Structures are given as structure tokens and as C-alpha cells.
Amino acid sequence: MDRLDMLEAESIYILREAYKSFGKLGMLWSVGKDSTVMLWLAKKAFFGHCPFPFIHIDTTYKIPEMIRFRDKIAKEYNLDLIVYTNWDAINNGMGPEKGRLVCCKALKTDALQHVIDKYKFEGLIVGVRRDEEGSRSKERIFSERNKESEWNYTNQPPELWDQFKTDFPKGNHIRVHPILNWTELDIWQYIKRENIPVVDLYFAKNGKRYRSLGCAQCTGQVDSNASTVDEIIEELKHTNINERAGRAQDREDAYAMQKLRKDGYM
Amino acid sequence: MVESKEIFKIVVVGHVDHGKSTVIGRLLYDTKSLPEGAIEKVKRISKETGKPFEYAYLLDAFEEEQKQGITIDTTQIQFHTKKRDYVIIDAPGHVEFLKNMISGAANAEAALLVIDANEGVREQSKRHGYILSLLGIKKVYVLVNKMDLIDYSEEKFLDVKSDMDIFLKSINVFPQKYIPVSAFHGENIALSSEKMPWYKGDTVLDALDIFEKDKEITDKPLRLPIQDVYKFDNRRIIAGRIESGVLNVGDEIVIYPSKRTSKIKSIEYWQEKDKTTKAEAGMSVGITLFDEFFYKRGEFITRKDDEAPLVGDTFKANIFWMSENRLIVNKRYKLKLVTQETECEIAAINKVIDASTLFSNDDAKEVNTNEVAEVVIKTKDKICFDEFRNNHVTGRFVIVDGYDISGGGIINGLEILDAANKFIKGNVELPITCFDEYYYLIPSNEIKKVAVERKSYKIGDRLPINGDTYYYPDNFDVVDLNNELSALIRDGRLVDLINLNEYEYKGYPVYSSDGFLANVKNQDDFINFKNDFKKSKYGLVDFANKWYDPMANKRIVYKAV
Numbered sequence: 001m002d003r004l005d006m007l008e009a010e011s012i013y014i015l016r017e018a019y020k021s022f023g024k025l026g027m028l029w030s031v032g033k034d035s036t037v038m039l040w041l042a043k044k045a046f047f048g049h050c051p052f053p054f055i056h057i058d059t060t061y062k063i064p065e066m067i068r069f070r071d072k073i074a075k076e077y078n079l080d081l082i083v084y085t086n087w088d089a090i091n092n093g094m095g096p097e098k099g100r101l102v103c104c105k106a107l108k109t110d111a112l113q114h115v116i117d118k119y120k121f122e123g124l125i126v127g128v129r130r131d132e133e134g135s136r137s138k139e140r141i142f143s144e145r146n147k148e149s150e151w152n153y154t155n156q157p158p159e160l161w162d163q164f165k166t167d168f169p170k171g172n173h174i175r176v177h178p179i180l181n182w183t184e185l186d187i188w189q190y191i192k193r194e195n196i197p198v199v200d201l202y203f204a205k206n207g208k209r210y211r212s213l214g215c216a217q218c219t220g221q222v223d224s225n226a227s228t229v230d231e232i233i234e235e236l237k238h239t240n241i242n243e244r245a246g247r248a249q250d251r252e253d254a255y256a257m258q259k260l261r262k263d264g265y266m
Numbered sequence: 267m268v269e270s271k272e273i274f275k276i277v278v279v280g281h282v283d284h285g286k287s288t289v290i291g292r293l294l295y296d297t298k299s300l301p302e303g304a305i306e307k308v309k310r311i312s313k314e315t316g317k318p319f320e321y322a323y324l325l326d327a328f329e330e331e332q333k334q335g336i337t338i339d340t341t342q343i344q345f346h347t348k349k350r351d352y353v354i355i356d357a358p359g360h361v362e363f364l365k366n367m368i369s370g371a372a373n374a375e376a377a378l379l380v381i382d383a384n385e386g387v388r389e390q391s392k393r394h395g396y397i398l399s400l401l402g403i404k405k406v407y408v409l410v411n412k413m414d415l416i417d418y419s420e421e422k423f424l425d426v427k428s429d430m431d432i433f434l435k436s437i438n439v440f441p442q443k444y445i446p447v448s449a450f451h452g453e454n455i456a457l458s459s460e461k462m463p464w465y466k467g468d469t470v471l472d473a474l475d476i477f478e479k480d481k482e483i484t485d486k487p488l489r490l491p492i493q494d495v496y497k498f499d500n501r502r503i504i505a506g507r508i509e510s511g512v513l514n515v516g517d518e519i520v521i522y523p524s525k526r527t528s529k530i531k532s533i534e535y536w537q538e539k540d541k542t543t544k545a546e547a548g549m550s551v552g553i554t555l556f557d558e559f560f561y562k563r564g565e566f567i568t569r570k571d572d573e574a575p576l577v578g579d580t581f582k583a584n585i586f587w588m589s590e591n592r593l594i595v596n597k598r599y600k601l602k603l604v605t606q607e608t609e610c611e612i613a614a615i616n617k618v619i620d621a622s623t624l625f626s627n628d629d630a631k632e633v634n635t636n637e638v639a640e641v642v643i644k645t646k647d648k649i650c651f652d653e654f655r656n657n658h659v660t661g662r663f664v665i666v667d668g669y670d671i672s673g674g675g676i677i678n679g680l681e682i683l684d685a686a687n688k689f690i691k692g693n694v695e696l697p698i699t700c701f702d703e704y705y706y707l708i709p710s711n712e713i714k715k716v717a718v719e720r721k722s723y724k725i726g727d728r729l730p731i732n733g734d735t736y737y738y739p740d741n742f743d744v745v746d747l748n749n750e751l752s753a754l755i756r757d758g759r760l761v762d763l764i765n766l767n768e769y770e771y772k773g774y775p776v777y778s779s780d781g782f783l784a785n786v787k788n789q790d791d792f793i794n795f796k797n798d799f800k801k802s803k804y805g806l807v808d809f810a811n812k813w814y815d816p817m818a819n820k821r822i823v824y825k826a827v
């Protein structure tokens with residue numbers, strides 16, 4: 001087995017453990033490359049089926065192409081899709097101009113909390129990777145959140161030998177991270193190998209492309225001429241610029257992401 | 267084609283502050299494996315917090331870690347050489363975070379044990395060494411770090427080396443290399459040190475590529491623990507990961523513990539390109555069988571031609587305990603072994619060991635945080651497993667106490683609890699094992715003395731004088747020199763139980779209470795036999811070899827477990 005085979009097998013094992021362990025399970029689908037790869041892995045794990053709902057937290061600030069792509073794929077794959085927007089916050093004027101971290105908290109973290117409360121999710125599958133950012137690098141594969149979605153990161157329970165945390169008090173939930181050990185390059189090599197459709201925004205137009213997708217206002221493009229998957233792979237092999245360099249919320253202060261994630265951010 | 271290399275996982279362990287995270291940070295820095303801006307970010311943090319620059323910050327991402335200059339939780343980071351891809355696992359050294367160290371180390375194939383040359387071997391250096399051996403990690407290099415603090419002295423390096431070697435040898439860990447380094451200054455990390463011309467060996471970077479990967483587990487017997495059974499459409503698919511061995515469509519299989527047999531009908535797939543008729547260890551698969559009976563999570567699918575797993579509810583294990591709540595006997599815990607899950611109890615704590623001093627306590631009644639122990643575990647349901655030395659993945663388990671995984675363990679073998687058989691007269695009791703059987707167990711390939719039934723015999727009771735593996739004459743005497751009791755057996759029945767000083771040799775063969783024939787032919791022999799025993803209290807082996815013929819009335823019979 002080669003590297004991608006091993007990563008794929010591990011992710012499928014994790015997805016199946018999650019499906020077996022939790023009565024109420026859902027997968028967060030941001031429409032970005034990572035969660036789209038995860039969607040593909042789920043189809044593989046369950047032989048063409050998707051036996052749980054997919055959740056898209058729509059901040060209303062997403063790039064329009066993303067929404068079009070989302071609806072197309074959801075229809076093609078016949079997904080049970082939950083789209084949720086924190087309209088209360090939006091109607092009260094929430095937006096990036098209120099401060100990026102405040103906005104992220106309201107339109108993503110709080111929105112997610114509403115969805116968890118409404119559907120009583122016990123397990124949420126999230127496509128974060130260790131190599132994205134520091135606090136994610138320290139994650140467990142099954143990572144507990146309390147009723148308020150808070151993460152007790154300084155005292156995480158043991159996780160070994162693929163035995164995951166499946167026991168927790170009612171009201172808490174588990175964030176399941178099937179692609180935690182993948183790198184950005186793994187993701188693109190897998191997209192190539194499996195021929196997975198991804199949103200066009202990743203491919204360069206006029207010398208610029210998105211490496212990471214979020215809200216329009218807070219996600220910058222990088223200089224690039226990579227307009228095919230092969231070219232992206234080539235580019236990644238030779239770049240040493242951080243993937244999330246275009247993401248504003250990561251730059252606010254050294255521990256911004258840690259703080260956001262402690263409060264329940266993905 | 268996507269080029270894809272071998273992955274090798276290495277954990278870095280050792281005492282707190284001895285420089286584990288710095289070793290990794292420096293390795294990444296020297297091999298230019300860091301994304302742009304990573305070093306600048308560390309410099310910025312150092313400036314903001316007024317602390318000196320630390321390579322360790324590249325790993326210690328949490329604010330709490332950077333503020334305290336300590337690793338709290340484990341992390342993994344990737345880097346590669348020409349030869350292969352590495353996953354380097356950073357582990358915390360503080361004893362309070364041992365559970366995190368174990369969470370990291372449990373994934374590794376090899377380890378770098380870091381020791382501060384100035385401080386020398388410390389408590390966690392040893393404890394981590396012990397944990398490595400328990401986890402089955404045999405490939406170890408010791409890095410003697412901070413050589414700059416001892417003027418790059420070879421003599422001090424050799425002192426540390428010999429200290430650590432003595433300890434590691436005593437727990438059967440044999441490091442393949444000792445490398446003197448200064449992680450902070452990059453000496454012998456990626457570049458050979460000019461400060462230590464006396465060292466002729468490899469740098470850490472070069473040494474990594476020398477670790478040899480374990481042989482493939484595809485050569486072992488098939489173990490496919492059932493993870494789940496799906497019925498999304500007209501197929502009834504058994505899903506699971508092949509933990510060892512290979513399987514092919516058409517293979518005859520046996521499912522344990524039920525021992526039902528069937529044949530593999532298909533390996534299922536979603537994408538046409540994944541269609542296949544064979545699969546091997548490491549793959550997450552879905553299969554269908556020709557016979558549709560009830561299969562459930564936890565059962566082992568094995569090939570009929572492959573060696574069977576062990577099945578049982580009592581086994582011996584070495585465990586490490588990570589919870590703040592102590593482990594005690596006769597409390598209910600949850601045990602998870604691959605996809606099996608069952609209630610369990612600790613039937614016996616044979617020994618508790620302090621992993622850093624190796625002090626061992628045979629009378630311990632509980633196992634405390636960070637202790638390791640030899641225990642006997644009894645599960646509520648029969649489970650399938652292998653001995654750890656034969657198959658790592660199916661030979662290890664975790665114990666869940668309350669909500670958290672609290673302990674982990676490796677299985678040393680099936681345990682058959684000793685039964686106490688006795689002769690009884692009034693309130694006098696003589697424990698005996700003379701009616702135990704001697705079996706050669708398959709597949710574990712060991713000879714075991716097994717009590718078939720637990721029973722007490724009173725005066726007049728008929729005795730089982732002919733067993734599977736032993737036979738006694740109708741008339742004989744049992745003499746127990748230790749308990750100073752003798753039992754008289756006539757016509758296959760127990761007729762009396764008397765004190766040894768009342769006993770006289772009457773011409774009947776004399777056996778020990780373990781069932782060994784004594785070389786006693788007359789009363790004089792008997793007196794010598796008794797006196798010899800008294801003299802030889804501290805040399806029982808010589809006494810036994812001189813006086814007993816253990817096989818006189820026995821044979822060994824094969825038995826499957």
C-alpha cells in the first residue's frame with residue numbers, strides 16, 4: 001500500500017467508527033477541497049451511500065461560485081443537506097466589518113451551535129488537518145466538546161491504537177477528524193488520483209487562485225498560474241508559503257485560531 | 267502517476283526539558299521543511315513575550331505551552347528525505363502528561379530517546395524507555411543532547427551512555443545508536459558536528475534512514491475484525507479493516523468465536539477502478555459471504571488455512587494505567603480490543619512496577635496513575651485475540667473507566683485459573699494438584715498444568731485416579747512434607763488423612779500432593795526423604811530432582827484452546 005492508500009484506509013476506518021458510534025451524526029461540508037475529499041471518502045466508506053446529513057454553515061458571505069457548486073453536487077449525490085444561516089446575527093448587522101474574529105464566532109461558531117442544539121448531534125465530522133495551523137496540529141481524532149462546544153485542549157484524554165473516545169456525558173458531542181493526518185499535498189494528489197470534482201475557484205485565472213476557501217471578504221488569493229490539478233501539485237511541491245496565508249482570521253494575533261477553536265470553531 | 271513513498275513513524279521521548287521539541291524543530295529547520303514565515307513567527311512570539319528564541323515553539327503551538335516553555339500535548343509533523351516520508355511525533359516529557367506521551371508513542375514504529383547530557387538520566391528518561399518496551403517499540407536511538415553545556419566532552423557522553431545502557435538492558439531495550447547532539451546549535455542533527463571530531467557515527471538525519479521498517483504484516487494469519495454490517499441496498503456488506511494477512515474472493519473462512527464457516531463471495535467497491543478480488547493488511551474493505559447468517563461487530567474473520575486466534579475470557583496482560591482514578595480488582599470496566607467491546611474485571615494484580623525505579627510490588631492491591639502492572643483480566647464475554655508477540659494489533663487493548671480511556675495493555679497469553687482441589691477430613695484440609703492434567707496447548711505451544719474441575723474429596727469419596735494425562739494405582743499414599751499431612755488411598759477411595767508424624771511406610775507407592783512419585787521403597791528411605799526435605803528447605807529443586815520421578819505416572823496430551 002502506498003501513502004495515499006494508507007491515508008484513505010485510515011480515514012474510511014474513522015468514518016465507519018463514527019457511523020457505528022453515534023446515533024446522531026453529521027458531516028460539515030464547507031464546499032472546500034478538504035471537506036469535498038471527505039465527502040468522497042464517505043461515499044467510498046459506505047459504498048456509494050451517504051448515511052448521514054451534510055451540514056453547510058452559510059455565512060451569506062461565501063463566494064457565489066461556492067454556493068452554485070454546493071447545490072450542484074448535493075443534487076448529483078442526492079445528499080441530505082442541512083443549510084443553516086445565523087439570520088438573527090445577520091439581521092442585527094453582523095459582518096466582517098464588526099471585526100473578523102467576532103464575525104467568525106457569530107456566523108460560524110454560533111451558527112454551528114444552533115445546528116447542534118436543534119438536531120442534537122452527538123458526532124460531527126469535520127475536515128481539519130494538522131498541517132493547517134497550530135491548535136489543529138494538537139487535535140485528537142475523536143475530540144470531545146461540551147454543551148457549549150468548548151474544547152478542553154489542555155487536558156485531552158488518551159487516544160491510542162485507533163481506540164477512540166465514544167463515551168461522554170449527554171449533551172456533549174464529539175468532533176470527528178478523519179483527515180487530520182493528511183497534508184495539503186495529499187489532498188491534491190488524492191483529488192487527482194480519484195478524479196474528484198472541486199470548485200473552480202482553486203484554479204488560477206489571471207495569475208491568481210484560491211488555496212483555501214472561506215468567506216469572500218476574509219479569503220485572499222495567492223499569485224499562481226496553476227490552472228489544473230497537476231499544476232497545483234507541482235506548485236505545492238515547490239512552495240513553502242503557508243496554505244492559510246490568505247486567511248485573515250489566522251493573522252489577527254498569534255493565538256487567534258486557538259481561541260476561536262476553544263469556543264467551538266472548526 | 268502520483269509518486270508515493272513509504273511512511274515511517276518516529277516518536278521523540280525523554281525527560282522534561284531535555285530538548286525533544288527542539289530536536290524536531292531544528293531537524294525541520296535544517297532540512298528546510300518549514301513553511302515560509304514559520305521561523306519569523308517564532309521570532310515575533312519571542313519578542314512579544316520577551317523570551318529567547320525557541321525552536322520548540324514550532325511544535326509547541328498552544329499559548330500555554332509557549333508561555334510555560336513546556337510541551338503539554340503530543341503532535342505529529344511530516345517531513346521527508348529522499349528515501350521516505352516521516353511522521354515525527356513530539357511527546358511531552360512532564361510526568362503529568364504521560365497519557366499524552368503514550369497517545370503519541372503508541373502510533374510509532376521507532377523512537378528517539380533524548381537525554382540532557384548535563385542532567386543525565388532522569389526519572390522520565392527511564393519511564394519512557396519502559397513504556398517504549400511495553401508498546402513493543404524496539405527500534406531506538408538515544409540522543410545525548412545539549413552537548414554544548416558539557417563542552418562537547420566525549421567522557422561525559424560515555425558516562426550518560428553507560429548509565430542509560432544499564433537501565434535499558436535490564437528492560438530488554440537495546441538502542442541501535444547513541445548520538446551526541448546539540449539540538450539548539452544544530453550539532454549532529456542534519457550536519458556533522460565539527461565540535462565533536464571524536465564522534466564518527468551518523469547525524470540524526472542520516473540515522474533516520476537507517477531504521478528498518480518492520481516486515482509486512484501481510485505474512486501473518488488473516489485477522490479481519492468485523493467493524494459493521496451494512497444493508498444500504500440489496501447487498502449485505504461486512505465492513506472492516508484487515509489487521510493482518512490477506513484475503514481473496516473464494517477463500518474459505520472461519521468466523522470466531524462462533525466458528526461458523528463460509529466462503530468469500532465478493533469484495534465490494536463504489537468506484538469501478540477499485541474493483542478487486544484480493545485485499546491485504548491495512549485496507550479498509552467491505553466483503554460479502556456466500557452464507558448469510560447473523561454476523562456482528564467484533565467477530566474475527568480468519569482464513570480456514572490460517573492459524574486460529576485465541577478465544578477466551580481470562581488472560582494475562584501487562585498494562586499501563588493513565589487515569590487519576592486507581593485501577594482496582596473486582597470493579598467493572600469496559601475493555602476494547604480492535605472492534606470488540608466487553609465488560610471486564612481485574613481478576614488478579616500479580617505485580618505492580620514503578621517504571622522508573624523498576625521497584626516491583628507483589629502484594630499491591632491497586633494500580634495507581636502512571637504505574638505499570640502484570641494482571642489477570644476476566645471479560646464478561648469470550649473474546650478473540652492473539653498474544654501481543656504474535657500480532658501487535660490483535661494482542662493489545664484499552665480499558666475505559668467511566669468516560670475516558672484509562673489504561674492500555676498487551677496480552678501475554680490465555681490464563682487458566684488454578685483451581686483449589688482438596689482432601690478434607692473434619693477441619694483438616696490438604697490442597698492437592700495431583701489430579702491436574704498436563705496439556706500441550708495449541709496454538710500457543712506451551713505445556714500447561716490444568717485443573718479440570720474444582721472439587722473437595724472427603725473420607726470415603728471415590729477419586730479420579732485415571733485422568734487424560736495421568737494414572738495412579740488403586741492403593742497409594744500422598745505425602746505432603748510441607749503441610750506435614752499424609753492421605754491414604756485404598757481401592758481408589760480416600761480412606762484417611764493423618765499427620766505426617768503418625769505416618770508409616772506400608773509398602774504402597776508414595777506420591778507428593780502434586781502427584782509426583784517419590785523414590786521411597788522402605789521406612790528407612792522414608793526417614794531419609796523426610797530429613798532431606800528439612801535440610802533442603804532452600805534447595806527444593808535439588809531435592810525434587812533427587813527424590814521425585816515427575817513423569818512416572820504421566821504423559822502429555824495435545825489440546826486445542
Ligand SMILES: Nc1nc2c(ncn2[C@@H]2O[C@H](COP(=O)(O)OP(=O)(O)OP(=O)(O)O)[C@@H](O)[C@H]2O)c(=O)[nH]1
Nearest residue numbers: 282283284285286287288336337359412448449450
Ligand atoms: N544549551 C542547549 N539548550 C538546549 C538544547 N536543546 C534544547 N535546549 C533548551 O532546553 C529547553 C527545553 O527544550 P525543549 O525542546 O522545549 O524540551 P522538551 O524535551 O521538548 O520539553 P518537554 O516537551 O516540555 O518535556 C529549551 O529552552 C531549549 O532551548 C541544546 O542542545 N543546548
Ligand SMILES: [Mg+2]
Nearest residue numbers: 286287336337
Ligand atoms: Mg517538548
